Amino acid sequence: MPAETGAKRDIRALDLESLRAFFLAHDQQSFRADQVYQWLWQKGAHSFEVMTNLSKATRELLDAYFVINHIAVDRQQRSTDQTVKNAIRLHDGLTVESVLIPTETRSTACVSSQVGCSLDCTFCATSQLKRMRNLNPDEIYDQVMALDSQSRLYFDRPLSNIVFMGMGEPLMNYKNVMSAVDKITEGLAMSPKRITISTSGIPKMIEKLADENPKFQLAVSLHSAQEKVRNEIMPFSTSFDLETLLKSLQYWYHKTRSKVTFEYLIWKGINDTQEAIDALVAYAKKVPSKVNIIEYNPTDSGDFQAADQQVIERYKQALERAKITVTVRRSRGKDIDAACGQLANKLVPLDDKN
Numbered sequence: 233m234p235a236e237t238g239a240k241r242d243i244r245a246l247d248l249e250s251l252r253a254f255f256l257a258h259d260q261q262s263f264r265a266d267q268v269y270q271w272l273w274q275k276g277a278h279s280f281e282v283m284t285n286l287s288k289a290t291r292e293l294l295d296a297y298f299v300i301n302h303i304a305v306d307r308q309q310r311s312t313d314q315t316v317k318n319a320i321r322l323h324d325g326l327t328v329e330s331v332l333i334p335t336e337t338r339s340t341a342c343v344s345s346q347v348g349c350s351l352d353c354t355f356c357a358t359s360q361l362k363r364m365r366n367l368n369p370d371e372i373y374d375q376v377m378a379l380d381s382q383s384r385l386y387f388d389r390p391l392s393n394i395v396f397m398g399m400g401e402p403l404m405n406y407k408n409v410m411s412a413v414d415k416i417t418e419g420l421a422m423s424p425k426r427i428t429i430s431t432s433g434i435p436k437m438i439e440k441l442a443d444e445n446p447k448f449q450l451a452v453s454l455h456s457a458q459e460k461v462r463n464e465i466m467p468f469s470t471s472f473d474l475e476t477l478l479k480s481l482q483y484w485y486h487k488t489r490s491k492v493t494f495e496y497l498i499w500k501g502i503n504d505t506q507e508a509i510d511a512l513v514a515y516a517k518k519v520p521s522k523v524n525i526i527e528y529n530p531t532d533s534g535d536f537q538a539a540d541q542q543v544i545e546r547y548k549q550a551l552e553r554a555k556i557t558v559t560v561r562r563s564r565g566k567d568i569d570a571a572c573g574q575l576a577n578k579l580v581p582l583d584d585k586n
């Protein structure tokens with residue numbers, strides 16, 4: 233860690249043990265590490281200056297060796313339905329988006345896990361952005377903290393829920409997402425049950441996750457229980473057939489006893505048939521699950537159109553008849569491209585559109 237060469241490390245890349253070792257190596261007591269850790273991960277400090285229970289000499293020592301990389305809310309838009317979309321600038325100049333979704337009783341943060349996405353869901357605006365890199369735990373943590381502050385400011389309450397449903401596939405950034413969840417539950421004193429990891433469905437990673445017996449919720453973007461249709465709209469899924477996905481979800485339930493939520497968009501001419509409905513019912517019956525039907529928002533490509541309301545109703549009735557819990561969710565923030573599948577770094581400055 234040669235401070236003299238100017239190559240400072242991001243202090244939030246260090247775990248507590250490494251930080252303790254740093255202090256010991258510099259003839260300081262190791263409990264200083266715990267104090268610094270608290271500043272970083274419970275109080276969200278973005279400078280050493282504010283760490284007032286450390287001596288000036290200790291703060292200078294930290295400053296000589298480390299930086300605290302942090303995000304900045306670059307641009308922001310508010311929807312007529314109060315949804316807030318943020319363009320978040322990372323320390324290296326790249327951008328991701330995070331959305332705050334308020335309802336009467338809840339404030340939900342929708343956060344990104346990667347810059348762009350390596351998957352290729354044809355209905356998703358993010359898929360048009362090349363995956364640049366994974367987000368670090370601190371970058372995910374900072375998004376949540378920024379949205380928590382916004383929720384307190386605009387709606388006078390802290391965040392109630394967090395969903396990993398922004399840009400990227402969270403299970404393709406497994407280690408950093410897990411680490412961020414730990415820091416978030418600690419920093420916000422939030423129950424992990426209020427956190428949902430939403431994946432496009434990567435069986436091996438779902439099993440790996442299940443083995444850790446996490447306390448958060450798992451959602452899978454299913455969108456079709458018909459192999460051929462799913463392969464067309466989510467081409468990466470040709471590598472993971474529906475049966476293998478199902479087995480991984482059964483394994484998840486066996487390990488965690490937590491129901492899976494299937495996220496489901498319905499499009500005209502794609503999955504609006506009776507066969508599609510029957511396939512979903514049959515699939516969902518094979519694993520303890522709920523289905524969340526989400527209203528689709530067209531992206532610029534215009535190839536997909538939302539299904540008619542009658543079709544949504546038919547899906548709902550069929551699932552209810554099979555005793556599968558189903559919710560129909562109106563998409564939020566449509567007017568500012570903040571809805572599901574619309575995040576594509578298109579934000580304009582606040583003054584231009586609000």
Ligand code: SF4
Nearest residue numbers: 349353356358359400
């Ligand atoms: S839907 Fe999710 S996994 Fe699929 S391309 Fe978009 S961000 Fe990636």
